[in-house]
Amino acid sequence: MDSSLWMPTRPWSLPFLADAEQVSSLRRALRMHLEYWGLHELRDAAELCASELVANVIRHVGAGTPSTLVASLNGPHLRIEIHDPDARALPTLACTGPDAEEGRGMVLVDAISDRWGVELTGDRKVTWCEFRMSATKADRHAPVPRLARAADVLSLYGGSGSASQPVGHGRLGAAVAEEAAINIITDLLYWFRVHGRDADDVLDQAQAHFEAESRLRLP
Incomplete structure (x- = not known):
């Protein structure tokens, strides 16, 4: 049986400090988990958008800001979130020329992802983007309950919620x-x-x- 049929149902999260030197590590960790979930075709787009969302935090909130990267399965979509503690600095789409060096981050996210948005939760904000999975992958998000619960518990014991190596990969x-x-x-x-x-x-x-x-x- 293909173990990728039984994905953990809990979101995966990784706290980090928003810093340019952290971006490559975040991308590697995200890629590993998307491979574990069997979402190989979404790796490049998700990595690129996650990088742009982190760069947006660095540019508009500040380097070293405590943040969190979250990946989850939202129905037929893969959802990527970046949490940061500043509810005032909201990302927006900027009208930029082809040679502009700044302001293109959210334009790129808007072009690559299926949809994106911002949620304010008290004293923090969540900037997210979503990518539609193929019909086959979306069906895999409805696993047998016992196997889904087992995957969740194994991820807890294996430490995949915070470590870079997912259990079962x-x-x-x-x-x-x-x-x-x-x-x-x-x-x-x-x-x-x-x-x-x-x-x-x-x-x-x-x-x-x-x-x-x-x-x-x-x-």
Whole structure:
């Protein structure tokens, strides 16, 4: 089974300081996660727009501004967000000539993405852009609930919410995911023991549920 069918349902976020030296690292991290999600065809456009949104923060809010990059699946769209703490400096489309060196960032985002916008939330703003996924990829965003929940929990144990290596990506990632799964099961067995349950009985029940549900899905 193609593991890319079962994407984590939680958004991926990466805090950073808005600085020109951070842009290449942000692009690499974003590319890695889009590859993990199977969205290879959107990597270049998403990276470029993310870079422009970060550059917009640096230019209009200030270098070193605490910010956050967020990638998520919003229905049939991949959504890229940049969060920053200044709700006053709003990005706008500027009418610039072909030789202009400034003011072209949001024009580029507008041209490459399917749609973009700005949301104000209290003392911060979120500048976002979205890219429509292919019909096949959009269908993959509706995974079997148990597999989706498992992907979410594995990402927590594997630290993919903050680390640069997603759980389950490549051979090393698969080994990390397997170790995370074993740790999850071990922690749950400890939890059941603390609450007075027999670990072997719990495993037997889980195995019985698994086999029953597997039989229901057989053709």
